[in-house]
Amino acid sequence: MNKRLTKISKYLAFILRHEPQSIGLKLDAEGYLNVDELVGKSNATGKSITREQVQQVVAGHEPPIFALSEDGSRIRAV
Template sequence: MNKRLTRISKYLTFVLRHHPESIGMQLEPYGWLNVEQLVENANAHGKSITVERVHEVIAAQETPLFELSDDQQRIRAL
């Protein structure tokens, strides 16, 4: 995984595992967040990520850290 994707992965870990409130979100049951809303809120709080980059992070995982829902609309930490 390149440095950019590693930074995004660490940020996703921070938000999904520890502080979703840092971007004004609350986890849904079982730890899910809407991917588009997560990206929108993260960008509003000074980050620069896209839905496509989130999908790249998930595809590049050596050890599964995140999971997308079957419809690819929600993400959660494993």
């Protein structure tokens, strides 16, 4: 994983595990956030990320530390 994706991974871990409210989001009952909302709110607060980068981060961890829903629309920390 390159440096940019590593930074995004750390940011996602912070948001998904500790402070989703810091960007105006709330985890659902299963601990998921909508990926498009996450990307939009992140960009609005100065963290430039894309949906594709989120998918690369999820795929780039072994063992996995993030999981996407079956349809790929939501993300959560594992």
